[in-house]
Amino acid sequence: xxVNQYMQTLGRQARExxxxxxxxxxxxxxRALLAIAAAIEENREALKAANAExxxxxxxxxxxxxxxxxxxLTDGRINxxxxxxxxxxxxxxxxxxxxxxxxxxxxxxxxxxxxxLGVIGIIxxxxxxxxxxxxxxxxxxxxxxxxxxxxxxxxxxRLLAGCIRTGLExxxxxxxxxxxxxxxxxxxxxxxxxxxxxxxxxxxxxxKSLIERISREARVPVIKHLDGICHVFIDKDADFSKxxxxxxxxxxxxxxxxNTMETLLVHADVAAEILPQLAEAYVxxxxxxxxxxxxxxxxxxxxxxxxxxxxxxxxAPILAVRVVASLDDAIAHINRHGSHHTDSIVTENYSxxxxxxxxxxSSSVMINASTRFADGFEYGLGAEIxxxxxxxxxxxxxxxxxLTSQKYVVFGNGEVRQ
Amino acid sequence: xxVNQYMQTLGRQARExxxxxxxxxxxxxxRALLAIAAAIEENREALKAANAExxxxxxxxxxxxxxxxxxxLTDGRINxxxxxxxxxxxxxxxxxxxxxxxxxxxxxxxxxxxxxLGVIGIIxxxxxxxxxxxxxxxxxxxxxxxxxxxxxxxxxxRLLAGCIRTGLExxxxxxxxxxxxxxxxxxxxxxxxxxxxxxxxxxxxxxKSLIERISREARVPVIKHLDGICHVFIDKDADFSKxxxxxxxxxxxxxxxxNTMETLLVHADVAAEILPQLAEAYVxxxxxxxxxxxxxxxxxxxxxxxxxxxxxxxxAPILAVRVVASLDDAIAHINRHGSHHTDSIVTENYSxxxxxxxxxxSSSVMINASTRFADGFEYGLGAEIxxxxxxxxxxxxxxxxxLTSQKYVVFGNGEVRQ
Numbered sequence: 001x002x003v004n005q006y007m008q009t010l011g012r013q014a015r016e017x018x019x020x021x022x023x024x025x026x027x028x029x030x031r032a033l034l035a036i037a038a039a040i041e042e043n044r045e046a047l048k049a050a051n052a053e054x055x056x057x058x059x060x061x062x063x064x065x066x067x068x069x070x071x072x073l074t075d076g077r078i079n080x081x082x083x084x085x086x087x088x089x090x091x092x093x094x095x096x097x098x099x100x101x102x103x104x105x106x107x108x109x110x111x112x113x114x115x116x117l118g119v120i121g122i123i124x125x126x127x128x129x130x131x132x133x134x135x136x137x138x139x140x141x142x143x144x145x146x147x148x149x150x151x152x153x154x155x156x157x158r159l160l161a162g163c164i165r166t167g168l169e170x171x172x173x174x175x176x177x178x179x180x181x182x183x184x185x186x187x188x189x190x191x192x193x194x195x196x197x198x199x200x201x202x203x204x205x206x207x208k209s210l211i212e213r214i215s216r217e218a219r220v221p222v223i224k225h226l227d228g229i230c231h232v233f234i235d236k237d238a239d240f241s242k243x244x245x246x247x248x249x250x251x252x253x254x255x256x257x258x259n260t261m262e263t264l265l266v267h268a269d270v271a272a273e274i275l276p277q278l279a280e281a282y283v284x285x286x287x288x289x290x291x292x293x294x295x296x297x298x299x300x301x302x303x304x305x306x307x308x309x310x311x312x313x314x315x316a317p318i319l320a321v322r323v324v325a326s327l328d329d330a331i332a333h334i335n336r337h338g339s340h341h342t343d344s345i346v347t348e349n350y351s352x353x354x355x356x357x358x359x360x361x362s363s364s365v366m367i368n369a370s371t372r373f374a375d376g377f378e379y380g381l382g383a384e385i386x387x388x389x390x391x392x393x394x395x396x397x398x399x400x401x402x403l404t405s406q407k408y409v410v411f412g413n414g415e416v417r418q
Numbered sequence: 419x420x421v422n423q424y425m426q427t428l429g430r431q432a433r434e435x436x437x438x439x440x441x442x443x444x445x446x447x448x449r450a451l452l453a454i455a456a457a458i459e460e461n462r463e464a465l466k467a468a469n470a471e472x473x474x475x476x477x478x479x480x481x482x483x484x485x486x487x488x489x490x491l492t493d494g495r496i497n498x499x500x501x502x503x504x505x506x507x508x509x510x511x512x513x514x515x516x517x518x519x520x521x522x523x524x525x526x527x528x529x530x531x532x533x534x535l536g537v538i539g540i541i542x543x544x545x546x547x548x549x550x551x552x553x554x555x556x557x558x559x560x561x562x563x564x565x566x567x568x569x570x571x572x573x574x575x576r577l578l579a580g581c582i583r584t585g586l587e588x589x590x591x592x593x594x595x596x597x598x599x600x601x602x603x604x605x606x607x608x609x610x611x612x613x614x615x616x617x618x619x620x621x622x623x624x625x626k627s628l629i630e631r632i633s634r635e636a637r638v639p640v641i642k643h644l645d646g647i648c649h650v651f652i653d654k655d656a657d658f659s660k661x662x663x664x665x666x667x668x669x670x671x672x673x674x675x676x677n678t679m680e681t682l683l684v685h686a687d688v689a690a691e692i693l694p695q696l697a698e699a700y701v702x703x704x705x706x707x708x709x710x711x712x713x714x715x716x717x718x719x720x721x722x723x724x725x726x727x728x729x730x731x732x733x734a735p736i737l738a739v740r741v742v743a744s745l746d747d748a749i750a751h752i753n754r755h756g757s758h759h760t761d762s763i764v765t766e767n768y769s770x771x772x773x774x775x776x777x778x779x780s781s782s783v784m785i786n787a788s789t790r791f792a793d794g795f796e797y798g799l800g801a802e803i804x805x806x807x808x809x810x811x812x813x814x815x816x817x818x819x820x821l822t823s824q825k826y827v828v829f830g831n832g833e834v835r836q
Contacts, residue, residue, distance in 0.1 A: 019753070023777055096776065102798060108787050110797045113775065117809050200809050221639060221810045242832030249834035335437065344828075357531065357827050358514065359441055369526050369830025378835070379528045379826065380520060391535050391618050392639045393811040396826040408797065408814040409775050410762075412787025414660030416667035417796070 003183060007191035010146055011198025013176035014119040018144040020174050022116050026093040028171045029140055036136070036167030037085035043163055044078055050155040051128065058152050070126045071153055081132045084383070088136040091382040094400045095142040098409065107415045112406040116142035118200035120403060121192045122385075123148045123214060125206040128156035134203070135164055135178040137385050141403040144177050146199065148192055151184035158182055193218040203398075205386055223394060223402070225387045227313040227339035228258025230371040233330040233356070235347035236269035242368055243346040247278060249370040250344065252285050256315045258387060259342050259364075259374040263310060263320040265330045271323045272298055279321075287317045294323035310337040327352050331359050338362060340389050342374035342396075363389055363396035421601060425609035428564055429616025431594035432537040436562035439595050440534050444511040446589045447558055454554070454585030455503035461581055462496055468573040469546065476570050488544045489571055499550045502801070506554040509800040512818045513560040516827065525833045530824040534560035536618035538821060539610045540803075541566045541632060543624040546574035552621070553582055553596040555803050559821040562595050564617065566610055569602035576600055611636040621816075623804055641812060641820070643805045645731040645757035646676025648789040651748040651774070653765035654687040660786055661764040665696060667788040668762065670703050674733045676805060677760050677782075677792040681728060681738040683748045689741045690716055697739075705735045712741035728755040745770050749777050756780060758807050760792035760814075781807055781814035 001009070021029075040047065051073040058068050094114050101111030120143045122134045131147055138145035149157045161180035168175050181188050193202050193214055202222045204214045211224050232250050234243045250261035266275055271294065279299040282289055289295075290309050291302035302321065309320040310333070324330045334343050344366035345356040357365040364374040374397065376384025381399025388394045394402040419427070439447075458465065469491040476486050512532050519529030538561045540552045549565055556563035567575045579598035586593050599606050611620050611632055620640045622632045629642050650668050652661045668679035684693055689712065697717040700707055707713075708727050709720035720739065727738040728751070742748045752761050762784035763774040775783040782792040792815065794802025799817030806812045812820040 019779075022779070104796060104798055106791065106796060108784075108791055108796070113783075115779070118779075216637070219634070221808075223810075239832065245832055245834050253835050344830075361437075361440065361533070361536075362825065364826040364828060365531075366526075366828035367830060368832050369828045370834045372835035373524065373526055373828060373830075373833070374826070378522060378524060378526070380522055390639075391823050392641075393823070395823055405809050405811070405813055407780065408782040408792070410782060410784040410787045410791060412762075412785060412791075414657065414663055414786050415791070416663050416788045417671050417790035 003185040003187045004191050006183060007181070007188055007195065008198070010179050010181065011119070011195045014144040014146050014179060015198050017174040017177040018116070018118045021139070021142050021144050021177050022095070024142060024173055028173055029093065029142070030089040032139060032167050032171035032173050033085045033089040033136055035170035036132070036164050037082045039163035039166040040078065040082055040132070040160070043159060047073060047078065047156065047159050050159040053155045054153050061152070063152060067126055067152070071128070073128055073156060077129055081129050084133055085136050088140050088383055091140060091400060093140065094404050101411070106417070107413065109411040111409050113409045114401070114404050115407050116404055119144045119146065119198060121146045121148065121199045121202045123189055123192065123202065123204045123206065123210070125150040125210065126152055128153040128160060130205060131157050131160045131180060133383070134205075134385055137383055137400060137403060139178055141400045143403055146179050146181065146192060148181040148188060154182070154184050189214070190217065193220060196220045203386055221393070223386065223388050223390060223398060225258065225389050227389075228260065228341040229262050229311065229313050229337065229339040230259055230341050231263050231265055231334050231338055231343045232261050232371060233265040233324075233334070233343070233345045234267060234270065234274060235327065235345055235349060235352050236267040237349035237352060238267075238270065238346040239348055240274055243274060244278060244281070246344065246346055246368065246370050248281055248285070250372055251282070251287060251319050252317070253370070253372045255317055257372070259371050260315070261319070261371050262312065262314055263322065263337070265322050265324050265333060266295070267327075267330070268294065268323050268325050271295070275299060275321070275323070282319060285317075287319050289319055289321055291321040292323055295321045313339070327355060331356065335361050341387065342366065342371045344369055344371050363387070421603040421605045422609050424601060425599070425606055425613065426616070428597050428599065429537070429613045432562040432564050432597060433616050435592040435595040436534070436536045438592050439557070439560050439562050440513070442560060442591055446591055447511065447560070448507040450557060450585050450589035450591050451503045451507040451554055453588035454550070454582050455500045457581035457584040458496065458500055458550070458578070461577060465491060465496065465574065465577050468577040471573045472571050479570070481570060485544055485570070489546070491546060491574060495547055499547050502551055503554050506558050506801055509558060509818060511558065512822050519829070524835070525831065527829040529827050531827045532819070532822050533825050534822055537562045537564065537616060539564045539566065539617045539620045541607055541610065541620065541622045541624065541628070543568040543628065544570055546571040546578060548623060549575050549578045549598060551801070552623075552803055555801055555818060555821060557596055559818045561821055564597050564599065564610060566599040566606060572600070572602050607632070608635065611638065614638045621804055639811070641804065641806050641808060641816060643676065643807050645807075646678065646759040647680050647729065647731050647755065647757040648677055648759050649681050649683055649752050649756055649761045650679050650789060651683040651742075651752070651761070651763045652685060652688065652692060653745065653763055653767060653770050654685040655767035655770060656685075656688065656764040657766055658692055661692060662696060662699070664762065664764055664786070664788050666699060666703070668790055669700070669705060669737050670735070671788070671790050673735050675790070677789050678733070679737070679789050680730065680732055681740065681755070683740050683742050683751060684713070685745075685748070686712065686741050686743050689713070693717060693739070693741070700737060703735075705737050707737055707739055709739040710741060713739045731757070745773060749774065753779050759805065760784065760789045762787055762789050781805070
């Protein structure tokens with residue numbers, strides 16, 4: 001079968017399964033999640049063997065160490081997958097929630113019901129645990145899913161696909177509700193993102209170039225996350241202790257995550273007081289600083305920032321530092337150079353805080369908190385399928401609710417339009 | 419200036435204006451709406467003269483009577499535009515609404531703030547009043563708008579564009595917050611839908627072929643509405659009086675609207691009792707009936723429906739009629755042949771009603787009410803920019819809230835991630 005036909009078959013099966021999933025009871029969906037967890041536990045050795053095969057092929061193909069690390073399924077990571085399935089089973093089911101029913105002058109009562117999106121295509125790279133994370137969220141939210149992992153994890157993903165099918169069948173749900181693309185043909189991605197008749201939304205998880213390509217070529221809506229160029233702005237009315245803790249945590253808690261601060265902005269009125277000691281702390285932690293002229297005047301050891309630095313997601317122990325003359329300049333810098341992901345102000349000033357959260361156009365805006373909190377678990381969504389830097393449908397961390405939408409429900413008593 | 423450069427200029431101006439509009443106060447936005455209304459009143463005669471020019475050109479180009487009628491701005495329609503502006507001014511401002519703030523175990527408090535989408539592109543045909551309707555909704559929801567009307571209404575639209583600029587300036591808002599594309603070059607549409615750097619979402623209002631073309635070629639999200647193939651299902655437990663009223667109203671209240679019923683489904687158990695007298699009523703009102711075999715066995719005067727009839731939006735006094743064996747068959751027919759717009763069941767049976775609203779996958783589902791109620795005004799949205807049959811972002815009538823999204827707001831007290 002050619003790859004387009006194969007993808008059409010997966011699509012048709014997913015569309016059919018989506019109807020059954022939309023009406024599946026919360027109980028059946030939870031039973032499926034727990035049965036998938038049990039199947040993974042039962043197949044732990046086989047899964048590790050399949051993963052070893054992927055790792056061996058990866059080494060033979062010369063994959064770099066970081067990629068190989070993400071590819072590896074250790075016992076710890078398998079345990080995390082299993083725990084994740086149990087956690088998703090305990091999350092409240094968003095489907096069917098009815099809200100906002102109000103009577104209208106005509107006599108009808110109008111409200112909304114939360115419903116699944118339908119079929120969700122997930123495109124990701126290397127990490128085979130995404131197969132379970134993404135698949136479980138789609139399942140719990142009453143959607144069907146088509147999962148397309150990287151070719152480097154194909155053996156692991158095929159084995160996980162079998163566990164998913166086992167779990168779905170054990171709960172009496174269609175085995176095609178969560179399908180893994182079991183070919184490494186690259187044309188599968190092109191087919192998946194151009195089948196609006198079978199796929200309702202695409203969630204790409206991977207590098208910027210993958211996401212850009214998918215956004216460009218997709219014929220269906222994409223919930224996407226490009227860069228995470230996040231800022232902390234230390235206002236002139238900042239509490240210095242909070243400012244120091246937040247600035248250090250936002251940069252150094254983890255370097256490779258999208259909610260890590262990449263540029264620190266400091267109000268000129270307090271730069272001389274706070275920046276030198278902060279710079280010292282960063283250097284002690286091994287962070288390279290790249291500053292504007294004003295910052296370097298205060299901290300001569302800093303490297304000079306180039307224009308590009310303000311637009312760079314380092315994902316590394318490097319931090320751009322800029323002294324700004326005012327709150328207005330800070331907001332303007334963030335809206336121009338940021339990626340609309342997450343930005344935080346440190347201030348004790350009510351009006352400055354209120355202006356910052358109103359005027360900064362990012363999916364998460366914060367006062368006196370580390371940007372590292374921008375995360376589905378930290379926000380209480382229970383889990384996240386990704387962080388959207390888009391403006392329509394969902395912004396910020398996307399959990400179960402982001403995989404649903406709302407339809408209108410009208411309760412009448414025989415009313416007709418006059 | 420070539421058309422692409424021209425559209426890029428409009429785009430850049432809109433993007434800049436969007437920042438100002440996002441922070442514009444409710445008062446300023448309302449003042450602008452009222453000032454636009456005043457400018458239209460002041461320019462009433464000039465507007466009628468411009469519209470007469472459009473009508474003359476339209477007649478010379480051989481436009482049909484229906485199109486010419488939609489193009490015409492009578493005094494009554496101008497009054498309606500002015501009233502519409504006053505009404506939008508009285509609607510609550512959705513922007514800045516903050517909801518759902520909850521403390522998390524880390525100590526941060528997380529909630530959401532409603533924010534504009536940014537720049538909205540509207541593409542529409544003939545009716546120049548859409549310029550004011552769509553422009554006023556974008557303005558009130560804090561967005562910038564680029565409006566691209568049909569070439570046949572260019573003189574009217576240019577004049578309305580002047581009134582909008584006057585009103586925006588009177589309120590101290592950027593005159594570029596609502597821009598009308600003042601060229602009839604068709605390439606303008608192609609440019610508008612492929613500038614993701616300047617346009618955040620496209621709302622096409624027009625015929626199916628226009629919307630299909632835009633969906634296919636757009637590089638930005640599209641809030642779209644294709645067909646309105648709506649159904650009424652008369653269940654075996656229907657109240658016959660409600661069923662008759664709703665079935666007649668849903669078809670005959672207006673023939674050309676998207677929420678008009680196009681197919682009537684009747685449960686086999688009650689078809690013999692209700693269908694003959696209902697058929698008689700339709701015929702008396704001049705409605706042509708096209709029935710399935712079972713329906714024609716009961717009403718021999720009915721024409722025979724072909725397979726195509728179940729998939730047709732007539733927008734005319736024609737009704738397809740099908741007798742179905744069960745609630746399951748009714749739901750299956752609607753999900754297969756409907757357009758996910760609006761569908762209603764007439765029943766006194768609790769379980770049948772509950773199953774219908776849960777399992778029918780349409781943007782509006784109703785019990786004992788006419789499909790004609792699917793409308794922003796009837797639902798209490800105050801106004802509507804269109805009806806979405808999409809699944810992501812917005813389903814059903816789209817009002818001010820549909821032109822916004824929500825960002826996360828985090829209030830902290832110096833918290834850092836552990």
